[in-house]
Amino acid sequence: MNITLYSPIDGRVVAERALASAEETSAAVERAADAQRSWRQVALHERAVICHKAIDYFVQNQEPIAEEITLQMGRPIQYAAGEVRGIEERARYMIDVAETALTDELIEEHAGFNRFIRHEPLGVVVTIAPWNYPYLTAVNSIIPALMAGNSVILKHSNQTLLCAERFAEAFKQAGLPDEVFQYLHLNHEGTLALINHERVDFVSFTGSVSGGEQIEKSLAGAFKGVALELGGKDAAYIREDANLAHAIENVLDGAFFNSGQSCCGIERVYVHESLYERFLTGAINQVYEHKLGNPLDPETTIGPMVSVNAAAAVRQQIEDAVAQGARTGVDQHYFERSEEGTAYIAPQILSHVNHQMDIMTEESFGPVIGVMSVASDEEAVKLINDSQYGLTASIWTEDEEKALAIGDLLETGTVFMNRCDYLDPALPWVGVKQSGRGCALSVLGYQQLTRPKSFHLKRI
Template sequence: MTKMIQCISPVDGRVYAERPALSLPEAQEMAARARAAQPEWAARPLEERIALVKQGIANLNNMKDQVVEELAWQMGRPTRFGGEFGGVNERSDYMASIAAEALAPTVVEDSNRFKRYIAREPVGVVFIIAPWNYPYLTTVNTLVPALIAGNSVVLKHATQTMLVGERLAEAFHAAGVPADVFQNVYLTHEVTEDLIGARAFNFVNFTGSVGGGANIERAAAGTFTGLGLELGGKDPGYVMDDADLDAAVDSLMDGAMFNAGQCCCGIERIYVHESLYDAFVEKAVAWVKALKLGNPFEPDSTLGPMANKRFAAVVRSQIEEAVAEGAKPLIDPALFPADDGGTYLAPQILVNVNHEMRVMREESFGPVVGIMKVADDDEAIAAMNDSPYGLTCSLWTSDPERAAEIGTQLQTGTIYMNRCDYLDPALCWTGCKDTGRGGSLSVLGYYSVTRPKSYHLKKVTK
């Protein structure tokens, strides 16, 4: 019996879209087509692949109105924010601009006796398992360099944003990328794991939960398939005694609440120097009270529903447990009458929190943040490192040297100073600990989807 995959809209609870999942034989045939199509794609000139990928992104931009509406229905982001095109274009343009240099051979010697160099070859078939929270941005992180480098790509998007893969395939196929070189598919977890275990792919990029990443690793065990895993996060912000208070409040609270808190590198816990703590909390409360929770299609809504009832339920339970354990909530949910006990969830700030509470240790991925007072840098460093995750840290100070020194002591993938919740495509996007392994974007993003091949060419025989 064919399994149907459904997207339940968080806006009104209806089935917004549904598609049949491929059976295992159908999926195996799909993977075989991807493998067969890859060599011819890789044989095309690099400049041609770059041009086709850039045209695919241009085609996607032309779908903006449709994409923004579909995103609101699928995962609840207010239409006023206009989709993800700024980041999609920035990352795609940058990765295209560095492709020739990133993929060029590293020449060790080119003399009358020897030519020695390290070339980079596409790995073959790249499998992207994409998340729903930033469904276009997270996909292009791997899709663009993988195609430019000469790989074929299979995309399995999250059920919650199932139409994103269709739009990407439509845009890239219209640009001239062959249908078998870039395939959008619907797969069950079981078929996905079977394909990985059968070595259908040469590289798997997964963005999602820690449990999901562990399942991918188990499926790939013994296959020697390359893996890139961006998993959970509990990203901290630290406001030092010399910070610009207003800027810190504005950025950190936006980092905590934007997209209903459903951001991979969103701010989930904040540590504030005792000299600024009271003022920071007061301003943070005022900032959150100014939000408007509502239907994402209403122009004044700044906070939409969470993507799924079960995601909101996790956040509600974390807040309830923390309050029962002594935390103090500073936002009255009555200020947000759209909170329906389901996907629409009022934002919350918690104080009197500690690291014994689940809300300060486990990923929330929702519009809640805990704020703690610290006495000095050492206490803040210990608190920020007291987490199973390590994606980003946001440091607020007027002293870059102080920020850099603290950064050397933090267990994380990216250090920000005076900003947060941003990906610089020139820098590697990576994490440590339970956040996962591997990296995307930057020149290292090309290294993830290529393999080195060494050439030792002796020009003489004596």
């Protein structure tokens, strides 16, 4: 059975691959488990050398990799290379902090005893990666898993299957021992079979809430570790003391970059009533500076969504909001490629919205935001927390103390001030509510990829 990868640009066939059979999947897990026993014995500094060399491969091949990203999922070519730079930043940071994260933790001296905690690898880690940031999302678990002494099997989205093959080539050229890293092209049934294999020890999944629910249900009673990075409906709050020009520019970038297909992209905006009209007018005017079009054109700033169906879902959400009283601010006819029945959809800003509309409560994952006026910090906090999601929230203000006070009340994994839509590898990436569970990046990211083992040695 084969899988065909069609480009959202124009429907061309980018690649066609055979799906792994049940027998091939089981054999891959067995090889990974066997290879991991030797890999865990490799010194940490040697693992670091290999992982750095793998990242060198991505840097050296940045141009063709960027073009592949564009062809596979539609990100404008002028931005696609930025993902390679992001891989380097995250991966090298996680490599460099591995010693701090993995060194034995000595307990205070006690006469006649040697006591310490060792961080052991789990075994076989399965990474299930999405298409929207195909390298950045995958590297979050792949590099620390390998640095910790695990073996890794990558199941990438079938929309970005070439990324899995790039990872394999990078590790091959870096000299990673055979079978320590593998990839499999699988459908949903094959993926569930993979994660349920008795020799798989941990599953890292980035994707939809429904996908995360399916994985958790499938693994119920298996006693395996699971990390889930799921949906988001991330909010921005523009306080009355915000630098308005800075807020407009950066909130819109956080909303429309990657055609709005970012787990931590801005999807709803709350503006203090004193700035509301000025924010709305300024934001709408700035939208017209974008160019919607073929992402291979270096002038394009917004490309197609990943599929016709994805674009149709966003259009439907906008239509439903308008039917309930919302008003559109952007003339879609200004953007030539924005056509029904295509993956191309122009950015949109909606006003007169409320929390009875899906546009303010359900994940859009497209180039649209709703903007509401609020009278106070308290009202903004209440509305931000009125969500089933809790990934990030951003506060736009000149008052850091106020931002900290508001941030303490927000039910999110990350709080930003005067920026948004960014993952700092030095900080843990976590979600609350239906945005997921687990912790990636930072020194803490190693905790879910290892198990603590206590040594209590008495000297006679």
